[in-house]
Amino acid sequence: MSATEQSRSGDRTPAAEGGPVRIRKALDGLPSYRPGRPAAPAPGAEQAFKISSNENPYPPLPGVLEAVTATAGTMNRYPDMFATGLVAALADRFDVPPAHVATGTGSVGVLQQIVQATAAEGDEVVYAWRSFEAYPIVVGISGATAVQVPLAPGARHDLPAMAEAITDRTRLVFVCTPNNPTGAVVRRDELAAFLRRVPEDVLVVVDEAYREFVRDPEAVEGIDFYRRHRNVCVLRTFSKAYGLAGLRVGFAIAHDEVADALRKTAVPFGVSGVAQRAAVESLAREAELLERVEALVGERARVYDALVAQGWEIPHTEANFVWLALGERTLDFAGFCETAGLVVRPFAGEGCRVTIAEPEANDRLIRLAGEWRAG
Numbered sequence: 001m002s003a004t005e006q007s008r009s010g011d012r013t014p015a016a017e018g019g020p021v022r023i024r025k026a027l028d029g030l031p032s033y034r035p036g037r038p039a040a041p042a043p044g045a046e047q048a049f050k051i052s053s054n055e056n057p058y059p060p061l062p063g064v065l066e067a068v069t070a071t072a073g074t075m076n077r078y079p080d081m082f083a084t085g086l087v088a089a090l091a092d093r094f095d096v097p098p099a100h101v102a103t104g105t106g107s108v109g110v111l112q113q114i115v116q117a118t119a120a121e122g123d124e125v126v127y128a129w130r131s132f133e134a135y136p137i138v139v140g141i142s143g144a145t146a147v148q149v150p151l152a153p154g155a156r157h158d159l160p161a162m163a164e165a166i167t168d169r170t171r172l173v174f175v176c177t178p179n180n181p182t183g184a185v186v187r188r189d190e191l192a193a194f195l196r197r198v199p200e201d202v203l204v205v206v207d208e209a210y211r212e213f214v215r216d217p218e219a220v221e222g223i224d225f226y227r228r229h230r231n232v233c234v235l236r237t238f239s240k241a242y243g244l245a246g247l248r249v250g251f252a253i254a255h256d257e258v259a260d261a262l263r264k265t266a267v268p269f270g271v272s273g274v275a276q277r278a279a280v281e282s283l284a285r286e287a288e289l290l291e292r293v294e295a296l297v298g299e300r301a302r303v304y305d306a307l308v309a310q311g312w313e314i315p316h317t318e319a320n321f322v323w324l325a326l327g328e329r330t331l332d333f334a335g336f337c338e339t340a341g342l343v344v345r346p347f348a349g350e351g352c353r354v355t356i357a358e359p360e361a362n363d364r365l366i367r368l369a370g371e372w373r374a375g
């Protein structure tokens with residue numbers, strides 16, 4: 001056994017003296033975020049594909065990679081703490097004041113900043129369920145109470161029920177559109193009606209991690225709602241459409257007091273200089289990146305149509321993934337795919353989320369899904 005294997009298997013755990021340290025009760029029973037598993041090569045030596053984390057299958061654009069490489073030489077210095085260049089570029093891109101832009105270590109980092117800024121023990125946070133798996137974790141860490149509102153038929157947000165769930169203890173609401181992991185969007189008229197029922201001092205976060213993949217003209221565009229409502233905050237990321245998942249950079253657009261609070265709760269120097277530079281460069285090459293997004297949207301339609309033709313019932317998706325509601329057979333399907341070199345994301349007892357990736361991976365998904373249905 002190598003030294004690394006030994007320490008991994010715990011053989012080298014020092015026999016330290018003393019009893020266990022007291023950890024906050026809020027962390028008991030908290031789910032831990034499970035990253036998508038790396039793809040292992042299939043036995044038949046076929047290339048394996050990881051389609052479990054909604055990543056962008058394209059490698060970085062040449063210009064972006066070069067900018068990152070050039071910036072890497074300054075890693076002995078702390079980055080610009082307020083990401084001034086990136087904030088200016090985003091303010092310009094979305095036509096908002098720079099003071100309304102707050103960055104963080106991925107939009108999950110910003111999400112944590114939002115919860116820290118608005119909710120603690122005794123407060124309630126309302127969100128749909130099943131939705132993004134980071135929600136129960138960030139809320140749980142804060143000590144606030146999660147109020148989960150089941151999805152409506154079609155795996156869509158049930159906004160009337162979410163409005164009903166708001167009490168005078170509610171401080172924060174997450175609206176995930178398109179919803180991870182089901183792919184369904186919230187329509188403009190639905191969000192407008194919902195916001196009329198939300199008290200104005202309750203923050204509504206529109207989590208739009210997949211906004212660039214949306215083609216439905218009725219779908220919410222969070223920024224329009226931010227412009228009209230002081231209690232709306234838009235959450236976006238460079239991880240999905242922009243292909244920078246590994247660099248950890250996301251941002252919120254929100255009104256003064258919220259954006260201010262997000263800067264206060266940020267990890268100091270959290271967004272690295274390399275990440276800031278890559279994000280700025282990506283915005284400058286947005287057209288090129290959006291061509292790739294368009295190709296993925298085309299692949300999404302191809303996969304969706306093929307699966308529906310096989311008899312699968314899939315909620316309409318506007319994101320870079322599809323949801324297979326497999327129920328009790330979820331883990332079996334995930335195992336079946338893995339043996340054939342396709343790592344999907346199972347949610348035991350509910351379903352599998354599969355990312356739209358390179359055409360070869362999509363072809364394999366279609367083939368395996370067909371074999372599965374044929375029994």
Ligand SMILES: *Cc1c(COP(=O)(O)O)cnc(C)c1O
Pocket residue numbers: 054105106107108109132176180207209236237238239240245248249250
């Ligand atoms: C992927 C994802 C995010 C963001 O991830 P980061 O990499 O932290 O920016 C945020 N919200 C949802 C719903 C997501 O699926």
